[in-house]
Amino acid sequence: EDKVVQSPLSLVVHEGDTVTLNCSYEVTNFRSLLWYKQEKKAPTFLFMLTSSGIEKKSGRLSSILDKKELFSILNITATQTGDSAIYLCAVSLTNFGNEKLTFGTGTRLTIIP
Amino acid sequence: KAGVTQTPRYLIKTRGQQVTLSCSPISGHRSVSWYQQTPGQGLQFLFEYFSETQRNKGNFPGRFSGRQFSNSRSEMNVSTLELGDSALYLCASSLLRGRTGELFFGEGSRLTVL
Numbered sequence: 001e002d003k004v005v006q007s008p009l010s011l012v013v014h015e016g017d018t019v020t021l022n023c024s025y026e027v028t029n030f031r032s033l034l035w036y037k038q039e040k041k042a043p044t045f046l047f048m049l050t051s052s053g054i055e056k057k058s059g060r061l062s063s064i065l066d067k068k069e070l071f072s073i074l075n076i077t078a079t080q081t082g083d084s085a086i087y088l089c090a091v092s093l094t095n096f097g098n099e100k101l102t103f104g105t106g107t108r109l110t111i112i113p
Numbered sequence: 114k115a116g117v118t119q120t121p122r123y124l125i126k127t128r129g130q131q132v133t134l135s136c137s138p139i140s141g142h143r144s145v146s147w148y149q150q151t152p153g154q155g156l157q158f159l160f161e162y163f164s165e166t167q168r169n170k171g172n173f174p175g176r177f178s179g180r181q182f183s184n185s186r187s188e189m190n191v192s193t194l195e196l197g198d199s200a201l202y203l204c205a206s207s208l209l210r211g212r213t214g215e216l217f218f219g220e221g222s223r224l225t226v227l
Contacts, residue, residue: 040220041201042219043203045215045216090156098168099169100161101156103157105154
């Protein structure tokens with residue numbers, strides 16, 4: 001059974017700290033790994049990773065994929081209260097030309113001012 | 114450009130009833146996917162529609178069904194509701210199939226089953 005596991009489940013840090021969120025996976029027919037941020041309802045897309053070792057950056061957020069060890073990390077530096085959200089990791093799987101996302105349960109990040 | 118619109122935003126039903134949820138994708142998007150989000154299970158894939166045809170299906174019982182219309186709007190239906198169906202139901206659209214990196218989510222329909 002395809003599995004995506006995120007850790008920690010929740011994390012509370014002070015503004016300005018750096019955090020690392022983890023995502024490991026055991027799936028068949030891997031295509032890509034995606035990170036989403038969910039603040040209230042609608043998850044919003046952050047990154048899509050397909051190749052190992054290539055860091056993707058967007059401002060204070062960065063992410064990297066290790067396809068050998070089957071995990072990804074999401075780093076947030078100089079955290080701000082607006083970073084408080086649930087961060088979702090998802091793996092895109094392809095099966096007979098059909099594609100779907102399998103999500104982890106998410107990491108709830110809380111930034112204390 | 115309007116985002117993905119889901120209606121209703123909140124609804125309360127009782128066990129045994131049925132419910133229909135609606136999703137209007139971003140204009141021009143032809144692929145619509147549905148997900149169920151619960152605190153314990155996270156987001157779980159329900160099904161994907163493209164060009165009015167169900168292209169992919171998750172591991173949910175037959176009580177969960179859906180359809181897509183010619184204008185790409187989609188509906189999902191849950192019959193014989195159970196308490197465990199209480200969840201946030203999220204719809205996501207993309208321009209084409211296979212563009213999971215370009216999924217745009219709606220704000221969801223929060224279903225409570227009493």
